Each structure stands twice: as structure tokens, then as C-alpha cells.
Amino acid sequence: MVHQVFDRRAVSRHQARAAGAFQEFSFLAEEVADRLTERLEDITRSFPIAVDLGSHGGLLAPRLRGQHGIETLISTDLAPAFAARSRGPAVACDEEALPFASGTLDLVLSSLALHWVNDLPGAFVQIRQALKPDGLFIGAMLGGETLKELRECLVDAEVELEGGLSPRTSPLTDVRDLGMLLQRAGFALPVVDTDRITVTYGSALKLMQDLRGMGESNAVLERRKTFSRRNTLLRAAQLYHERYAGPDGRITATFQVLWMLGWAPAENQPQPKKPGSATHSLAEALGAQVCGVEASSPLDDTSGNG
Template sequence: MTDATHDIPTNASAAGPHGEGPPQLFDRVLLKQRKNRAAGEFDDYNFLHARAAEDLIDRVSAVTRDFDTCLVLGGGGAVGRALKKRPDVAGKFGHVIEADLAQGLARTSTFKGLVLDEERLPIAEESVDIVLSCLSLHWTNDLVGALIQLNRALRPDGFFAGALLGGSTLTELRQSMMAAESELAGGVSARVSPFADTIDMAGLMARAGFAMPVSDVDRVTARYGNSFVLMRDLRKMGETSVLKTRPREPVTKRFFVRTAEIYSEKFAHEDGKIPATFEILHAAGWAPHPDQPKPKRPGSATVRLADALGVDERNAGQKAGD
């Protein structure tokens, strides 16, 4: 494991300080600290990362080509372990390099492990053939900016597939915390990090310059005995809030007890267990290449839709059977 980009050409300018940019929602230094803290027991609590990694591998298995250099971002080694179980997919790659923001997680890599920051990716343009991102991009302050960097790192016709947490993630916990704080303090604070909306991941990919972008959603419901167990698991995953605007004053025990009570009252199943929703957004696309298929110009069709479907064409307002 190393924090240099050995075996990948570097782009030194990418590692420089930010200039004017988007608002800094997340404390990335704190995120790194918490992920390092979680690294020791991460394998016991990484069920979401394992699921996302397996889905990423399935998506690559459907691509009928090989890739020389594969860069994996995030996942705490989950993608490498999933690849070891799928030699049919692992055989598509000449070299696999796993990278993580936290040194502790990078050490768990099955393949060569690096420490990289997705927000300032020190990878030379057009230097890798495929990038897989496993549950890390939802912590970036500028998601489109991170996607642009990944697009630039890909060689022409290179492939990107990523998984990140979406906007409905932990909706039950968010609602319960807000209700508890409103009841006890007369106001609410942001205590659960915001996540990317599900509405248009393909649109964000297109904005970042990817060709033929696609996206879909995997919704996972985990069940817990109570919200204390859920929050423990989030800490062990390294997925607790790192909002820059998070409240700094100590939280009372009564707040967490009342959160647990409201969570149970509003959401518990008949057996008393509580659900926790995790929304995993998947997105994929290709680095542009001149030989890729292009959408046809509007109005350039040479066959009527009715003829293609084998039906009779009717005027607007004409009823079937007229």
C-alpha cells in the first residue's frame, strides 16, 4: 500500500489547492479520520460495499471487451474481493489498482493499494482503461467535478461504472432525529448527510462528458433491533455525518433515546425490528471516442413509427376503431 500513484502516470497539477469552487459541504479531513478508525473492523460491517461491489462486477461482465488498467476507487477492498470470486471478470483486466481516501482501508486491498483523493485525482489524462467507484463519490463536495476528472483519466472509449448512496438513504433515521430535536430543542439541525438525488444521475454523467450514460437504482432495506445498533453499524462502516455545518455542542443521551423511541413508533415492523433504507445509485458511461454510436439528428428518420410497429396511423383525437 502506498500513497503515491505507482504504475499510473500522475498529473501533479490535479493535486494542487482548490481555487474558486462549489460550497464545501463535507469535512474531508474528518471523513478520512473516521474511515481510518473504521478500517480495523470494516470487513465485519461492509455489507453495503460488498453488495455494490458485486453489482459493479456484474455490470463489467456484460461488457464484451478487455481492459489493460483498472482503477478502483473506494469500497475498502470490496471490489478486489468480489473480483477474486469472479475469475471470468478478473481475466478482463491486465492490472488492477485499488485506491481509497483512507490509508487504513487502502491497506485492505486485494491488489495494489493506493491512497487517493477523488476530489483531486492525481492521475494523468487518458492513462487508465476502466474506473470502478464503490460507495465513495457521495462524499465529494463537487460530484460533477469528480466525474469530469474520472472522465479525463480514462483513455478514449474507456469505461466508468460507479455506485454511490442516493437521496432516500437513511430517510427513517433522518425523520426520527428531526422529530426528536424539534420536540426537545424547538428546532432542527442537519445531523444526517445529504446524498445525491436519484432524479438524473445519467444527466450528471452527460454533464461530465461521458458518452452513452445510463443509471439505475438499487434499494436495500436492512433491519435492526433499534436505532442504536444502526448508528453503531454506520460508525463501523465509516459512514457517519461529516457535514461542515454539523452541530458542535454535545448531544444529550435523552436526544438519542427519544430518537430511538420515535423511530420505533413510526417505522417498526410487527416483530419490533426497525427498517433502514439504503439507496444505491448506479451510473455508467464511456469516455468519448469518434467510433462510438451517435444519436440520430431529430427529423432524420426514414421509416414512420406506425410502420415500424405494424399499426395504423391515426390523427390526434381519433379514437381506436374509427
């Protein structure tokens, strides 16, 4: 049985509430959509049937129109109000229960949706099964360092004023886990890396307002079901400014984006070599020193940038 961390009904409600004015708060989703599109440009393949999983109303569709041989791009969202914003084919569905038949898709993209999924390994398995052999999955989700500044200040303010803690922010996946999860789901040639996007705000209260407008409000099952105390939020905002304000008085907020790529297995794919079959060491290639043994052709580092 999958451990339930997130209230999926709350996630859907938050997204539905955000859908109407999302364009006012979509800067982060737009930036990640642009970066995802750039990553896809490096792949010289055609993908006739593609899905944008968790599309925020079809953000990727105008970016990919006429690109990469995409003939059909289906946008999906958990909240029907978000799905209804898409200008192309769209369906409201749960990322934990995909409606696509096995082996029917050439490409699955997902931009900032999977961090609200309870069964991430199961979602990866469903994505891989929906892909045709040699089909591609590229995803981006928020990672564990996201909003670390806000988390810290909320915790300290609540302990100081209320004498305890409540789950206010989402537990997020670590980059080290993703490669293993993709392999367990059956993806071939998985690749995982991370970006950090730093945003400045006039105050922590404006940051909290933006998170609500993005549809990213707290949806942890064990969250406090009543409104947060005003004095606790004001104290958190004060601590945030004291600790993270720059010379211009603006605070910084960190969003960590975890990137993942994997292929559905196919017979004609390149295969990793067996351990021990290499004819040259990584140390030789890098001119590095490994465990005190100097490589045969070390690089001459005279830059003084060490």
C-alpha cells in the first residue's frame, strides 16, 4: 500500500482556484517550460503522439507547435478548470492513474506537476508503460531545497510563538533518489540533474501570495486544517527579512528544479558496457588524481582558480 503524504483532493482544489488568474503568477511555470523545451531541442527525433502531463492549462502546446514531428499533443491536468484552459486536445486526469493505453505514446513531458504525487514510482511505471518502445520521457519537478528559506522561517516562528510544529510545507524528493526510481520503473539510459532558480520578492508575504496563485499551497494530509495565525506569519516574514534580505531590501527565494529523462526500452538502443570492460580510466580522461595515484597525463593547472 502506498503511503499517502498528499491530499490529492486539496491539490485539485488549489489548482482549480488558481486556474482563473494563473497568468498573473505563471512566471516559474513559464520559465521551466522554456527550459524543458530547450532540452528537447537537443534530441533529433520525431514524436508524433505526445502528452504534457500536468500542463497548467497547456503551457507547452504553443512552444511545441510544429516542432519535433509532433502531430498530436494532449494536455492533462488534475483540475478540470486547468484542463479547460488548454487550446488543444486536453483531458482532466490524475497523474497517479493515467488513462493512456500501453505502448501508445511517443513522448511524455511533465513540467512541475509530479512533486504532488503520492506514488511517484507508480507514476513512473505508468509513464514508461504508456510509451512505445524507444519513447521518451522528460520531466521537471520541484526538489527538496525548494523554498528552504521560507521553511526555516515558518518553523522558527511557529516554535517561538506556538510552542510546536505543524506540517506547513511539502516534503520533496531528493535528486539522488530520482535515478534509482527511474531505473526501478524500467526506464533505459536514465539521466537526472538539477537547476536552481532564485527569485526576489519585496516580502515573504508576497511570496506566500504567489504560491497560492500558482496553485502550490500546502496540501500535506497532516497539515493544519485551520487558518495560520496572523502573528506567526508576520513573525516568519520578519525573520525572513532579517536573514535573507539583500542590500536593496528584497528577499530571495530558492526553487530547486529536478530534471529527469528516460527512454522506454527498445532492442536497438545503445547498451551500457559491462563493468570492467573499459580500456581507459576516467582519471586518464580527466587528468585527475584518484586515491593518491596520479594519472599519466595530468592537466597543467596554472590558473590559480583552485
